[in-house]
Amino acid sequence: MIKNSDLEKENFNVWxxxxxxxxxxxxxxxxxxxxxxxxxxxxxxxxxxxxxxETEFPPQVILLDIGxxxxxxxxxxxxxxxxxxxxxxxxxxxxxxxxKVFDALCAGASGYLLKDSSPDKIIGAIEEVLSGGAxxxxxxxxxxxxxxxxxxPKKNDYGLTDRESxxxxxxxxxxxxQLIADQLFLSFHTVNTHLKNIYVKLHVxxxxxxxxxxxxxxxx
Amino acid sequence: MIKNSDLEKENFNVWxxxxxxxxxxxxxxxxxxxxxxxxxxxxxxxxxxxxxxETEFPPQVILLDIGxxxxxxxxxxxxxxxxxxxxxxxxxxxxxxxxKVFDALCAGASGYLLKDSSPDKIIGAIEEVLSGGAxxxxxxxxxxxxxxxxxxPKKNDYGLTDRESxxxxxxxxxxxxQLIADQLFLSFHTVNTHLKNIYVKLHVxxxxxxxxxxxxxxxx
DNA sequence: ATGACAATCGCACGTTCGTGGTATATTAAA
DNA sequence: TTTAATATACCACGAACGTGCGATTGTCAT
Numbered sequence: 190m191i192k193n194s195d196l197e198k199e200n201f202n203v204w205x206x207x208x209x210x211x212x213x214x215x216x217x218x219x220x221x222x223x224x225x226x227x228x229x230x231x232x233x234x235x236x237x238x239x240x241x242x243e244t245e246f247p248p249q250v251i252l253l254d255i256g257x258x259x260x261x262x263x264x265x266x267x268x269x270x271x272x273x274x275x276x277x278x279x280x281x282x283x284x285x286x287x288x289k290v291f292d293a294l295c296a297g298a299s300g301y302l303l304k305d306s307s308p309d310k311i312i313g314a315i316e317e318v319l320s321g322g323a324x325x326x327x328x329x330x331x332x333x334x335x336x337x338x339x340x341x342p343k344k345n346d347y348g349l350t351d352r353e354s355x356x357x358x359x360x361x362x363x364x365x366x367q368l369i370a371d372q373l374f375l376s377f378h379t380v381n382t383h384l385k386n387i388y389v390k391l392h393v394x395x396x397x398x399x400x401x402x403x404x405x406x407x408x409x
Numbered sequence: 410m411i412k413n414s415d416l417e418k419e420n421f422n423v424w425x426x427x428x429x430x431x432x433x434x435x436x437x438x439x440x441x442x443x444x445x446x447x448x449x450x451x452x453x454x455x456x457x458x459x460x461x462x463e464t465e466f467p468p469q470v471i472l473l474d475i476g477x478x479x480x481x482x483x484x485x486x487x488x489x490x491x492x493x494x495x496x497x498x499x500x501x502x503x504x505x506x507x508x509k510v511f512d513a514l515c516a517g518a519s520g521y522l523l524k525d526s527s528p529d530k531i532i533g534a535i536e537e538v539l540s541g542g543a544x545x546x547x548x549x550x551x552x553x554x555x556x557x558x559x560x561x562p563k564k565n566d567y568g569l570t571d572r573e574s575x576x577x578x579x580x581x582x583x584x585x586x587q588l589i590a591d592q593l594f595l596s597f598h599t600v601n602t603h604l605k606n607i608y609v610k611l612h613v614x615x616x617x618x619x620x621x622x623x624x625x626x627x628x629x
Numbered sequence: 630a631t632g633a634c635a636a637t638c639g640c641a642c643g644t645t646c647g648t649g650g651t652a653t654a655t656t657a658a659a
Numbered sequence: 660t661t662t663a664a665t666a667t668a669c670c671a672c673g674a675a676c677g678t679g680c681g682a683t684t685g686t687c688a689t
Contacts, residue, residue, distance in 0.1 A: 570634090570635065570636085571635095572635075572636065572637095573635095595636090595637075595638090596637075596638055596639080597638095598637085598638050598639055598640085599636075599637050599638060599639095601638095601639095602636085602637080602638080602639095603636085603637095606635095615645090
């Protein structure tokens with residue numbers, strides 16, 4: 190292996206995965222024009238990149254599109270992260286919908302840029318990611334916070350009493366009516382009554398339904 | 410009300426809540442030196458700001474510290490967002506632990522800066538937030554993505570088959586064994602057998618247990 | 630071709646659950 | 660003081676569940 194020769198030292202290596210030929214060439218050129226950076230590989234699909242990853246050293250950064258033929262970028266992130274956890278993956282795509290953003294970041298992307306970003310921004314983002322940051326386009330950062338604020342849903346209030354909430358928790362934790370009764374030093378019948386009331390308030394009619402609702406609406 | 414007089418037009422109004430006198434004066438001066446911005450109020454506590462909010466127009470932006478006497482900044486965010494949903498809240502604090510960041514962003518903050526940010530960064534962040542962005546210090550953005558990638562826990566693999574996962578989903582959605590059978594055009598007995606196998610694989614022995622596990626471990 | 634696995638189907642028995650009632654004591658609000 | 664809400668307790672019956680035993684079929688890799 191004479192891969193990392195003198196010529197390459199201090200050069201950060203970037204791979205590019207992008208199915209659009211024109212865009213691929215543009216970015217490729219952009220990176221190679223930047224001192225200290227090198228785009229050693231540019232692929233059309235994740236599959237190609239993965240096969241090369243078996244024989245070559247992984248790059249510091251992968252610039253990754255999402256809308257790709259075959260394996261999507263999202264799926265790709267997971268593969269790359271498994272094969273080379275230290276490689277930073279920077280999404281560069283046109284998609285700005287919540288789901289794609291959410292999935293990409295959950296999968297382990299280190300940044301998310303939209304394709305309308307200026308060349309400066311793109312190079313700046315690569316540098317930022319290399320120094321431990323998490324570059325995002327303005328709209329994406331905004332979406333991320335939006336996702337966050339929806340994450341903690343305003344506890345839907347079904348008017349459960351304290352006792353009922355307490356029993357719901359124990360129910361979620363997997364206890365039977367009898368065991369809940371034992372735990373709270375109550376009669377089985379009392380727990381039974383509480384459960385009936387909980388079901389009415391949550392509009393369900395099974396333990397399972399109550400548990401599902403408890404999780405979906407953060408009642409736990 | 411002659412509040413928004415000619416003098417103020419095109420001036421964005423910023424409030425500052427910060428208990429450290431020195432820092433408060435510094436930031437106050439910084440904002441007022443910036444053309445197009447005005448820091449009309451600087452408070453030591455959220456409580457003071459809230460009381461003033463009852464008589465004055467809310468600002469476009471509130472620069473908010475977290476470590477405050479009395480009501481914490483996190484609690485403050487919720488109050489402010491209730492009283493004036495359109496006001497952007499920009500956290501400016503020394504705290505960079507996951508919990509504070511998570512809570513602040515969940516509560517509806519529009520950005521999160523650390524106090525070691527340069528004056529330029531702070532002013533730039535205010536501008537960014539006003540134009541719909543979500544400014545974050547580099548470390549914070551990184552933490553945010555970190556939180557994201559922990560959000561979707563690596564699907565613990567209990568070796569459920571496709572059929573079993575499918576049935577688990579229906580179970581979570583609240584169906585009884587018989588209804589699951591109907592849905593999938595299977596015999597009741599088949600579903601029963603699948604459930605038995607699911608229970609073994611998930612190490613549970615009730616529907617409720619399976620559902621709880623499905624939620625907690627993201628098997629859905 | 631043998632074995633491992635997945636998916637399908639069957640029965641029986643005991644346990645737990647869901648639901649229809651009823652009832653009492655305490656507390657807080659009207 | 661009456662009313663409403665909460666927490667407590669009891670019973671009975673049918674429905675649903677959990678589990679122990681089977682079984683047949685197809686697929687796929689060794």
